Amino acid sequence: MAQPPSTLFFDCVVVGSGNAGFCAVHSAVENGCSRVLIADTCPESWAGGNSYFTAGAMRTVHGGLQDLLPLVNNVPPEMRDKIDLDPYTSANYTNDIMRLGQNRSDPALVKALVDDSRDVIGWLKEHVGVRFMLSFHRQAYAVNGRQRFWGGLHLSTEDGGKGLIEDHRRKAGEEGVEIWFDSPAIRLIVEDGAVKGVVISCAGVETPIRATGVVLASGGFEANPTLREKYLGAEWKEARVRGTPYNQGDGILLASAANAAHYGDWAGCHSTCWDAAAPRDRGDQVLSNQFTKSGYPLGLMVNADGKRFVDEGEDMRNYTYARFGRKILEQPGGIAWQVYDAKVVPLLRKEEYADEVVRKIRAETLDSLADELVQDGLLDRGAFLHTIEEYNAALENVPNPPGFNPAIKDGLSTQSEHGGLQLPKTNWAQTVDKPGFVAVKVSCGITFTFGGLRVDPKTAGVLDEQGKRVEGLFCTGEMVGGLFYSNYPGGSGLTAGAVFGRKAGREIGKSVTKEHSQSQ
Template sequence: MNSSSTKNHSGQDADVLVIGGGNAGFCAAHAAAARGLNVTILERGEGDRAGGNSFFTAGATRIAHDGLDDLLDLVEPDARHELSVVPPYSADEYRADLERVTEGRTDPEMADILVSEAADSLRWLKSLGLKYRLMYERQAYKRPDGSYLFWGGLHVGNVDGGVGLIADHTRVAKENGVTILYGVRVLDLITDEGTVCGVKAEKDGNSLTFQAKSVIIASGGFEASPKMRGEYMGERWSNAKVRGTPYNVGDLLTAALKIGAAKGGDWQTCHSVQWDAFHPVNESNIELTNRLTRQSYFLGLLINKDGKRFLDEGADFRNYTYAKYGKVILEQPDSLAFQIFDSSLRPHLRAEEYDMPGISVEEADSLEELANKLGISPSTFSETIHEYNEHISDEEFDPTVKDGKSSDVKPPKSNWATPIAKAPFYAFPVTCGITFTFGGLKGDRDGRVLNEEGNPIPGLFVCGEALGGLFSTNYPGGSGLAAGCVFGRRAGNAA
């Protein structure tokens, strides 16, 4: 993506200003442009730094569907389709997953809208020119007969991941007359007798103002602000690594609160994952993006610097635990843990993450040697693993289902427990990578920002990660991009 040049746009008029050029912002822009409105996107990033957190994702998007036949009109053709089993994922399952993983804290109306409109929103985007595919590398296992079995309710994603998502969005927006101005940091909102009518911004040290009939905040949360992380989530979060854009520092959240907007959702929790602890560029890496995650953890063990396990690696499918386990690792000594595998498990690890350039890994021919390399007591480390090995049940190992193959230790491993016994042994050091914060602004069903009395603030809308209410503590994988599509489209239709 090329940066657009920006002259002095002071006083420039637009029908709709969209603040943030990520997935949600583009969906809002597409919807508004389709209504014949004059739309301008103000994006802080330039070049490869544009696209917000969406650029850094794998592109996975959770929708309800009736199986493979129901998806063929949405996804790109692939010869593997004839060999694939894609279990249906119903709206009821989607809704139940939202309730379960957020521990009942999801906003009921928002959840219903997301579940009922996500699939239609993706088909709308496909009609505009975005491309989707089945996610074989991330969400399917190849079986001995050569067929593929999908698992975990999350099956569809963008062609070329987040990079492809932003490239497609950008092309479609320009084709439909949307103006995109890069390198513009929006700092404040302009109001006239209580109505939002524009923004104050800066570019290259120059102050700018933009006037509009409506402003849509799509500029993300506050995960890249150490100050706001400390204020709302605790000082320990200063140790977290920022996975995505460095620009989500809460500028527009602060600006909206200043004019009376109400907070929405859970400001104390966030999406956080296991993240390469020692890669030399393990924050906002635009080349490796999502590949610094380590998401095959459910197959092995997680052990901290004290040589102890501290969570149930196999509690549920990865899609339902990965976004909350970063926080648990943050709480370990030095905010560090090690994913442990043996040679029998190593071939099952996700290649795009565990075979990437510059990966942090230690390898040894014995558990004691591996412990020494990690700076862990060899006796404690070995005892932890031997105890786990000795208490593994007899069920058959099957990573495509919750197989019940457990180890009856404390904490237990509830599924996918196999012995760590065959040399060589591997340790992948992981820390906490923060993705996005769950707290945002309170909005109505169409993204109108509400004040403390529950009334809309005229002219102000919100979508994407800046809209609070859907998630708390955890989230089902792929529902963040889905929410951006659904609520971005709604905001663009209402603005």
């Protein structure tokens, strides 16, 4: 990297180069900061943090298709009349966060996220230049010749997280923002309880940097097996890291010097169904989010004992995928298989299930599939076949079943007045009986941890153990605690990082402007 400039004063220093950190940077420049620095532990080849590994999905309040069309670049005029996309209201968004978080989420943080979500999306497009698309490939099914969107999540960025970080870096270059890679922040400069800067290690040399504001945006502790074991449980040492290996919890440790308050669900995290063949300690920068295996609502998941362990059709995938990884980790060996028949295989997303992306176990009969799975680690062949037989039999007892429709909660269930399974499949329950069977081995991929720091919802300023503002210190992204508990609605992470990052940059800009006016 280039040598640090001779001046070691910046208006704003952001620790972390993901979406949240870049949003803080853009906002700081927009609001009057002229000297802005991003410092990151990672080498430049790993720029973008976990944001790089996402699908780029961003959940927002909106008024329906007509509200979103000005934001996106992939809907030609002739297609607009063939799209069904319902409005997603503030009440919808709030309810989704609260119900998935067991009503434990901080209402003020939730309100800040929800109220600012639509405005921040517009800001990302118009001010930053982020390229948005309608998520046909992830969030819509073709139903009766129409594209039917589902799950309240409709926007993603072009080329996913890779494209998002590309857009952020382009804008930062236009703004004249300095970015130092291979430059970990090793401690905050704290004077009289206020943060006055941060010490960065540059080529092994400690470099003190004075700043009006410091923004911590360096992610959670999901890549740190020791901290995972400490806070999440011993089994979490075996989870596979979905993204960057550099999210080690360093920012949270830094904040302790300023008496920053820990907050939120420190025993909770976002974890999902992940390819069992994926690397254990880091994501793949080429395949990135393609290791996700989110097709389970269309089929069944069985563990090594040959038994189902979740209601695959409990809710839309957006609302279950972030906690089903934990369920897989709890199974024998921390693995499971997703099982599909020929009726649904064509509906599986190619990005996740193409032959060149994932190893598929194929068979023309369930007996031969069981034999193949035994070779792959299945411990109880008979239990596996009994599970499928019992599941199929339960569906035969459902009178006048509704039609299968993957774009809605179709009520096609294993349960009826005649009984049903002890563990139901509540929606999208079809028999697994059409030859052309496919099984995919999955594990638990941890995305980010929910425990973090307590912040002021209006400013993203860090609060201390007494609930008072730590002057000069801000936080955004995965490090914000109290927003999500046990689960979350998909696409909320990137949006939250943008909302609170923008707030942090705005506040630092206000302070810089005030300082300049007082010095004149």
